[in-house]
Every structure is written in structure tokens, then in C-alpha cells.
Amino acid sequence: MLPNASAGTVTVVTSFPKELTQVYKQAFEKANPAIKLEILNKSTVQGLSYVRELPVGQRPDIFWASAPDAFEVLSGQQLLENVSGQANKAVPEKVGSYPINDPQGLYLGQALAGYGLMWNTRYMAANKLPAPAQWADLAKPVYFGHAAMSAPSRSGTTHLTVETMLQGEGWDKGWNQLLQISGNCAAITERSFGVPDGVNNGQFGIGLVIDFFGLAGKYSGFPVEFVYPDVTSVVPANIGLIKGSKNPEEARKFIAYSVSTEGQLLLLDPKISRLPVLPPSDLGGKVPAAYPNPFEIAKKAKVRFDSDLSEARYNLVSSLFDQTITFRHKELKEATQAIHLAAGALAKKPNTNGQALLKQARDLAFTPIAGSGLAGDKNFLALFTANKKDAAAGKQLTGLEDRWSSQARDNYARAKSFAEQALATAR
Structure with missing residues (x-):
């Protein structure tokens, strides 16, 4: 038999952009001419569903994504094979206090990622906006209408950003x-x-993003800067071998390649601009000047990311965000704008009645509908992880989400009304 005669196609399910996957596909196929990489681009949530629904022997080979909690889901459902034999021994055990590779060997850290803010320097100058440094800065009136983010239900990286903020500040x-x-x-x-593309082209001023979006924009020549807030975390983006896949042996070769020195150096391509799991000292002086060092960022980061906590409330966070923000964004924006106008007027002409009305408006608009008590209730959380075929549970969840959506709409309308009354007292 010829060498590699049994080699076939390795199917990779990934949420990563084609700018990254194409670079890896070309480099790996060049180094392994008998193996082809097939890239299936899906959001993390779609990717998980896709893998779970296929029978043994028909599944894709590799799952490659930023969300560590997604790999906890796969390992919990026994959908991953042990890949400790493909690990690069030069990779440190931890970044900060977080293990880079799964201690059970079911997936490997392939890159490191933190969360922060990117902004378009030309947009900021044209609109006379100061550069933000912390998440909290984006709540200031000066930034109204200038920022963008995606929904955690549609983006694994946004889910991590949101969960980092919730873990850093506490639920409420x-x-x-x-x-x-x-x-x-x-x-x-x-x-x-949509967020980094919008910031790169000047559609938005500021975006809440995972770091590689901001760094790729900056190092590809866009007028973009990026900062890590104090409330951030550094966690691995992982790669794993799916149990019951078609070509596991060829897939192991790609996993090993992705964490090898050669594979890690590809992360420094300006179009990719990701943080390697290998320390900068192991990359032969090829790390660009002023490139972030994830091991140093992790030392300063205030959040010790808990992927078990994130996994336990994953669906709750997505649902609550959608019902109170994504689907009610117009109403939330209107209430927020009214609050800013009232606060500005009352700062110039303070009065007790106006301040009381403004507080009522803020409480209605910015208090979560589901508080920390519910978020920590295991029975409540179970509602969000029930089998989709359970009609009774589905009906209960749909009813709850409908109530949240209606309550959010009513809260924002009342908040806007109170804010307008507060504004009237300052005239």
C-alpha cells in the first residue's frame, strides 16, 4: 500500500472566519498532499446541533471554536475522543489560572483569546468621541448610537464576552x-x-468583540485600535476530535499540526491575528512588536472564567438577552435616549421630583427581568436545557419568553414616560 493511500477528507466544523480557515487549509494540505480539509462554517450553537444530530460513522471529524463551554457540552455528551497524544509538550499547562488543554485530554487549546473593545480612530475623531477603556464607559451618554455588538444566541464569541462581564460584575x-x-x-x-466589519468600514464607532477581530483589523491596516478592559479573561479557543467521525486518524494529524510550532505561527498572519498557545519565546522572534502577550494579560485580568457556570446558564443568558435586548432593541434605545436627555437637563437644573422620576426610569429600563436568585436556581435552569421533544417543557419555556418580551416592552415604555416627565421638571 502506498503511504497515505487510506487518507481521505477531514471535515472540520468551525465558527471561525474564512480568513483563518483558508490559511490553515492551504498550509496543511501543502504539508499533507494526500489529505483534504473540508470546512463547514457554522455558528457554535448550529455546530453543536449538527454534530449531535448525526449518527456514528457519519459525523464530521473536528470541532474547532472559541467557546470553551461548547466543548464542555460535547464532552458531557460523550461526543469527543481523547487527543492528549496530539498535544504539543511545549504548551504551558495554564494561562493565568485556566488550563490550556482539557485535563481529561478531550480537547486542546489551539489559540488564546480575550475580550474587549475595538474602535475606528477616524470615526472617533470625526464625532469627537474619547477612546473607551472599560465596558462601563460604553454606558455613558456620549456614546449613544455609536457602538455595536452581536447577540450571544447568534455568536459563541459574543456569548463569552457577555458571560465574562456577568462573571466579572456579578449577575445583577x-x-x-x-x-x-x-x-x-x-x-x-x-x-x-457584523461588528468588526462595521467598525473597520466606519459604519460603527466602537464594537464589543473577541480580541482577534480587533487585532486583525488593526494589523490588516484598518484605522482601528483595540483595548482589553480590566474586567476581561483569557481562555483557550479549542480543537477536538468528534467521536464516531469518518476519518479520525487523518483528523488527528490536523489537530497535531494546528498546535505545532508551524501551525501556531500561522496565527500571526495579519488577517488572523490570534494569540498562540505557545509562549512568545517559543516562536523564534516572529511575534510582531507590541503584539499582546496573553500570558501577561491573564495575570492582570480580573475575571477567573468559570466554564462550568457558563455552561449551566448558557441557554438562559441567550434567551434573556434576546427577549429583553435583541427583540426589544428599538424600545430599549428609545428609553435610554430619553434617560440621557433627562439626566443632562437635571444636571443643569436639579430638583428632587425630577431625580425621583429619573431613578424610576433607570430602574425600569436597566434592572434584569430575571435576577440572580432565578439564575442560581437549578430547577429554573433545567427549563432551558430540557429536551426539545418535550412538548410540555417547550410550551412552558415559550410562555416564559413571551412574558419576558412583553414585560421588557412595557418596562421600556414606562421608563421612557418617566424620563420624559423628569425632563419636563427641569424646563
Whole structure:
């Protein structure tokens, strides 16, 4: 038999953009001429469903995505094979306090990622906006209509960003901040790519993004800057071998390649601009000057990301965001704008009645409909993870989401009314 005669096509399910996957596909196929990579681009949530629904022997080979909680879902459902034999021994055990490779060997860290803010320097100058440094900055009136983010239900990387904020600030304060920031946003985009694309081309001033979107824009020559807020975390983007796939042996070769020195250097391509799991000292002096060092960022990061907590409330976070922000964004924006106008007027002409009305408006608009008590209730969380074929559970969840949506609409309308009354007292 000829060498590699049994080699076939390795199917990769990934949420990563084609700018990244094409570079890896070309380099790997050049190094392994008998193996072809087939890339199936799906959002993390779509990818998980796709893998789960296929029978043994028909599944894709590799799952490659940024969300560590997605790999916890796959491992919990026994859908991953052990890949510890493909690990690169030079990769450190941890970044900060977070393991880079799964301690059970079911997936490997392939790149590192943090979360932050990117902005278009020309847009900011034209609109006389200061550069933001922290998440909380984006709640300020000056940024109204200038920012954008995507929905966590549509983007695994946005889910990680939102969960990082919730873990860093605590559930209630975190949602209060998220609602204020979302109220200031010009748009909640359909896919995570819509945010960096919009910032790169000047459609939006500021975007809440995973770091590689901001860094890729900057190092590809767009007028873009990026910053990590204090409330951030550094976690691995992972790669794993799906149990019951068609070509596991060839797939193992790609996994090993992706974490090899050669594979890690591809992350420094300006179009990709991701943070390698290998320390900069192991990359032969090829890391660009001023390129972020994830191991240093992790030391300063205030969040010790808990992927078990994130996994437990994954569907709750997505649902609550959609019902109170994504689907009610117009109403939330209107309430937020009214609150800003009232606050500005009352700062110049303060009065007790106006301040009381403004507080009522803020409480209605920016208090989460589901508080920390519910978020920590296992029975409540079980409603969001029930089998989709369970009609009774589905009906219960749909009813709850409908109530959240209606309550959010009513809260924002009342908040806007109170804010307008507060404004009237300052005239």
C-alpha cells in the first residue's frame, strides 16, 4: 500500500472566519498532499446541533471554536475522543489560572483569546468621541448610537464576552451594565462578524468583540485600535476530535499540526491575528512588536472564567438577552435616549421630583427581568436545557419568553414616560 493511500477528507466544523480557515487549509494540505480539509462554517450553537444530530460513522471529524463551554457540552455528551497524544509538550499547562488543554485530554487549546473593545480612530475623531477603556464607559451618554455588538444566541464569541462581564460584575450588576450598553448601541448584529466589519468600514464607532477581530483589523491596516478592559479573561479557543467521525486518524494529524510550532505561527498572519498557545519565546522572534502577550494579560485580568457556570446558564443568558435586548432593541434605545436627555437637563437644573422620576426610569429600563436568585436556581435552569421533544417543557419555556418580551416592552415604555416627565421638571 502506498503511504497515505487510506487518507481521505477531514471535515472540520468551525465558527471561525474564512480568513483563518483558508490559511490553515492551504498550509496543511501543502504539508499533507494526500489529505483534504473540508470546512463547514457554522455558528457554535448550529455546530453543536449538527454534530449531535448525526449518527456514528457519519459525523464530521473536528470541532474547532472559541467557546470553551461548547466543548464542555460535547464532552458531557460523550461526543469527543481523547487527543492528549496530539498535544504539543511545549504548551504551558495554564494561562493565568485556566488550563490550556482539557485535563481529561478531550480537547486542546489551539489559540488564546480575550475580550474587549475595538474602535475606528477616524470615526472617533470625526464625532469627537474619547477612546473607551472599560465596558462601563460604553454606558455613558456620549456614546449613544455609536457602538455595536452581536447577540450571544447568534455568536459563541459574543456569548463569552457577555458571560465574562456577568462573571466579572456579578449577575445583577452585569445585566444592568449590559442593558445600558445595549441601549446605547446603534445595532445588535445578526453575526459576530457584523461588528468588526462595521467598525473597520466606519459604519460603527466602537464594537464589543473577541480580541482577534480587533487585532486583525488593526494589523490588516484598518484605522482601528483595540483595548482589553480590566474586567476581561483569557481562555483557550479549542480543537477536538468528534467521536464516531469518518476519518479520525487523518483528523488527528490536523489537530497535531494546528498546535505545532508551524501551525501556531500561522496565527500571526495579519488577517488572523490570534494569540498562540505557545509562549512568545517559543516562536523564534516572529511575534510582531507590541503584539499582546496573553500570558501577561491573564495575570492582570480580573475575571477567573468559570466554564462550568457558563455552561449551566448558557441557554438562559441567550434567551434573556434576546427577549429583553435583541427583540426589544428599538424600545430599549428609545428609553435610554430619553434617560440621557433627562439626566443632562437635571444636571443643569436639579430638583428632587425630577431625580425621583429619573431613578424610576433607570430602574425600569436597566434592572434584569430575571435576577440572580432565578439564575442560581437549578430547577429554573433545567427549563432551558430540557429536551426539545418535550412538548410540555417547550410550551412552558415559550410562555416564559413571551412574558419576558412583553414585560421588557412595557418596562421600556414606562421608563421612557418617566424620563420624559423628569425632563419636563427641569424646563
